[in-house]
Amino acid sequence: MATATEVRETRAPTPTPAARSSRRRRRALTGWAFAAPFVAVFGVFLLLPVVASLVMSFTDMRSTDLRTPWAVEFAGLDNYARLLSDELLAKAAANTAIFVLFGVPLTMLVALAAANALNSGLIRLRAVFRVGFYLPVVTSIVAIAVIWRFLLDPEAGLVDDLLGLIGVDGPHWLGDPSTALGSIVVIAAWRNFGSLMVIFLAALQGIPQHLYEAATLDGAGRWQQFRHVTLPLLRPALLFGAVITGIGYLQLFEEPLVMTQGGPLQSTLSVSYHVYNQFGFGNYGYASAVSYVLFVAVVALSVVQFRLLGSRDD
Amino acid sequence: MRTRLFTAVLLSAVLVAGCGRGGSEGGEAAEQVSEGKATGEITVWAMGTEGEKLGEFAKAFTAENPEATVTVTAVPWDAAHQKIAGAIAARQTPDVSMIGTTMQGEFAKSGALDATPPDLFSKDAFFPGAWDTTVVGGTSYGVPWYVETRGIYYRTDLATKAGFPDGPKTWDDLKAMAAAMQDKAGAKWGFNIQPGKTGSWQSVLPFAWSNGADISQYKFDTPEMTEALAYYQSFFTDGLSPKDLPQGALEPAFVKGEIAAFMSGPWHVGILKEQGAKDFAVAPMPQKKSSTSFIGGSNMAVFKDAKNRDAAWKFLAWLSKPAVQVRWYETVSDLPAVQDAWVDQSLSGDPILQVFGEQLKSAQAPPAYPTWEQVAAAFDVEVEKVCVAGEDPGTALKAVQGQADSIGTGA
Numbered sequence: 001m002a003t004a005t006e007v008r009e010t011r012a013p014t015p016t017p018a019a020r021s022s023r024r025r026r027r028a029l030t031g032w033a034f035a036a037p038f039v040a041v042f043g044v045f046l047l048l049p050v051v052a053s054l055v056m057s058f059t060d061m062r063s064t065d066l067r068t069p070w071a072v073e074f075a076g077l078d079n080y081a082r083l084l085s086d087e088l089l090a091k092a093a094a095n096t097a098i099f100v101l102f103g104v105p106l107t108m109l110v111a112l113a114a115a116n117a118l119n120s121g122l123i124r125l126r127a128v129f130r131v132g133f134y135l136p137v138v139t140s141i142v143a144i145a146v147i148w149r150f151l152l153d154p155e156a157g158l159v160d161d162l163l164g165l166i167g168v169d170g171p172h173w174l175g176d177p178s179t180a181l182g183s184i185v186v187i188a189a190w191r192n193f194g195s196l197m198v199i200f201l202a203a204l205q206g207i208p209q210h211l212y213e214a215a216t217l218d219g220a221g222r223w224q225q226f227r228h229v230t231l232p233l234l235r236p237a238l239l240f241g242a243v244i245t246g247i248g249y250l251q252l253f254e255e256p257l258v259m260t261q262g263g264p265l266q267s268t269l270s271v272s273y274h275v276y277n278q279f280g281f282g283n284y285g286y287a288s289a290v291s292y293v294l295f296v297a298v299v300a301l302s303v304v305q306f307r308l309l310g311s312r313d314d
Numbered sequence: 315m316r317t318r319l320f321t322a323v324l325l326s327a328v329l330v331a332g333c334g335r336g337g338s339e340g341g342e343a344a345e346q347v348s349e350g351k352a353t354g355e356i357t358v359w360a361m362g363t364e365g366e367k368l369g370e371f372a373k374a375f376t377a378e379n380p381e382a383t384v385t386v387t388a389v390p391w392d393a394a395h396q397k398i399a400g401a402i403a404a405r406q407t408p409d410v411s412m413i414g415t416t417m418q419g420e421f422a423k424s425g426a427l428d429a430t431p432p433d434l435f436s437k438d439a440f441f442p443g444a445w446d447t448t449v450v451g452g453t454s455y456g457v458p459w460y461v462e463t464r465g466i467y468y469r470t471d472l473a474t475k476a477g478f479p480d481g482p483k484t485w486d487d488l489k490a491m492a493a494a495m496q497d498k499a500g501a502k503w504g505f506n507i508q509p510g511k512t513g514s515w516q517s518v519l520p521f522a523w524s525n526g527a528d529i530s531q532y533k534f535d536t537p538e539m540t541e542a543l544a545y546y547q548s549f550f551t552d553g554l555s556p557k558d559l560p561q562g563a564l565e566p567a568f569v570k571g572e573i574a575a576f577m578s579g580p581w582h583v584g585i586l587k588e589q590g591a592k593d594f595a596v597a598p599m600p601q602k603k604s605s606t607s608f609i610g611g612s613n614m615a616v617f618k619d620a621k622n623r624d625a626a627w628k629f630l631a632w633l634s635k636p637a638v639q640v641r642w643y644e645t646v647s648d649l650p651a652v653q654d655a656w657v658d659q660s661l662s663g664d665p666i667l668q669v670f671g672e673q674l675k676s677a678q679a680p681p682a683y684p685t686w687e688q689v690a691a692a693f694d695v696e697v698e699k700v701c702v703a704g705e706d707p708g709t710a711l712k713a714v715q716g717q718a719d720s721i722g723t724g725a
Contacts, residue, residue, distance in 0.1 A: 062684070062724070063399050063684075067424050069403075155563065172560075177703075280687070281685070282399070283688070
């Protein structure tokens with residue numbers, strides 16, 4: 001993985017094979033020496049916990065074993081078997097699937113539309129809008145929760161007030177199981193589209209202008225230009241965006257935690273939230289097992305997206 | 315090379331996880347505490363308001379024990395469980411920590427808490443329900459520090475109009491009063507109780523206990539429980555309780571008279587007064603077979619890994635003195651867990667506090683099993699289905715029983 005790159009020799013005499021290999025080893029050691037601090041930190045704080053939690057997922061480790069970890073017993077695949085009959089997990093998985101199925105396209109579309117609008121020159125005060133669209137990304141989730149709860153409040157909320165103007169009796173968005181999940185998806189999309197928008201905007205600005213000029217000469221209209229020039233050239237950025245948002249929605253956690261606590265009637269419980277609860281109950285072994293299943297799902301989704309969106313020639 | 319390292323890491327993790335489970339000790343004997351004044355630094359973790367105020371308060375302890383200092387670290391409630399669990403695992407605990415009554419079972423089971431020395435603390439000094447929360451497997455691991463319980467808050471003016479000037483006495487009264495508050499006194503909602511969700515077990519169990527239910531062995535699927543849950547549900551099916559009251563809407567609605575009564579704990583007195591409520595009183599839990607409420611609050615425990623164990627227990631003994639308990643009540647409004655503190659004028663002179671004080675004598679706590687929080691969460695989910703989605707109480711309790719059986723007591 002981390003072999004030192006060969007530097008071209010400038011000295012004329014070719015060294016003997018033995019000398020070359022010793023020099024190469026020395027170079028490799030130098031490389032490792034430079035990488036050592038990172039490798040150590042990565043190993044201790046990332047690799048080790050990841051491996052430990054994998055091992056833990058095959059044990060009956062609970063918080064009551066904290067002081068005596070050596071007394072934990074192997075449970076084989078018990079945790080994984082239990083996970084299959086966990087009704088709450090099934091509910092959480094179904095919710096998470098909905099988050100992904102609706103959240104990813106919604107976030108991508110909004111981000112793409114916003115990026116295009118900012119790029120097209122249709123909008124004045126471009127900088128203001130760019131900052132405005134990006135602000136939710138850097139705003140604290142707690143502030144977002146307070147604001148949205150206020151907006152969606154059935155009594156004093158602006159959203160239902162506006163609906164009232166056109167004679168619609170608005171629901172209690174976050175308090176009704178049939179609307180809470182949708183509300184969370186919309187809020188999550190609103191919160192996250194800004195970072196994608198920035199990536200798409202960069203990609204859009206990287207498309208050479210002469211391609212559009214050529215397309216115009218060929219008689220392509222605005223839509224056709226978008227369809228045949230912009231989209232194909234945005235493909236790598238779109239793939240990246242889809243993978244990143246897919247992972248994000250599979251691991252969605254903060255929004256349900258602060259907005260609805262997974263309710264009402266578990267309608268906004270996500271898999272990550274379920275894992276968090278299980279850790280909270282001290283079921284370390286079981287929570288680790290669920291985490292690993294979620295990890296596999298993340299990998300699987302990314303692979304599917306690469307298959308679907310990846311360029312045909314790699 | 316890399317694979318070998320990986321295997322080594324994996325193996326070491328496996329070794330840590332290997333071997334058989336050591337039997338947990340039942341009926342542990344507590345060690346003696348030395349005579350004389352406390353000395354040295356005592357490190358304490360406490361949550362919420364208690365964490366903010368205890369450091370200043372404990373200076374009085376140093377005044378009595380000049381060679382002892384108390385260092386308090388305030389821990390946010392949200393992080394408390396994780397922080398304590400982490401400290402136990404790393405054996406880097408403070409000497410003392412405040413422990414929520416529902417966490418007690420789990421931490422005691424982990425073997426991290428020191429058994430309460432019987433020569434310093436007498437069980438009878440505390441409310442029995444509070445003392446029970448410290449007892450795990452027949453041994454007490456800590457002492458109750460402050461307590462809370464639940465009662466029925468009601469608007470006296472509306473209750474008079476509804477024909478219940480002295481509040482509800484029985485289950486039938488509570489039901490009739492709630493209905494009359496809407497019909498005769500013009501309230502929008504007669505009685506607000508929690509429609510499931512986190513912590514709703516604390517509202518349901520008082521009705522169950524008042525109906526003679528016993529959950530000490532995780533038995534939920536019983537006639538007493540079912541009847542209590544059906545009664546609880548009827549407030550929603552009869553349109554007397556709101557199903558989705560937004561956060562923070564209860565108090566203003568109560569002040570306006572839109573909500574005529576609700577069930578809550580002592581902390582609500584201060585909140586209501588702040589919001590300008592005047593005509594209200596608190597009734598004890600309505601009677602069925604008994605009038606039995608829920609007892610909650612926090613305990614104080616000493617860790618086995620404490621550096622200054624003896625002084626830590628002496629500090630807790632000081633916190634348990636009736637006079638100190640009264641002073642603590644005057645500092646943060648926490649209700650004393652020590653019964654003798656209640657004779658003090660500041661508590662006995664207040665009619666609302668007297669209601670809570672009376673309830674505390676018979677109030678019950680859930681069993682101190684390590685898995686209680688998890689069972690309670692499952693219970694909360696089913697209660698929500700019953701209140702909001704109209705699920706049959708019997709079906710709901712069967713589901714709770716199934717969950718409780720598969721979770722187990724963890725003891």
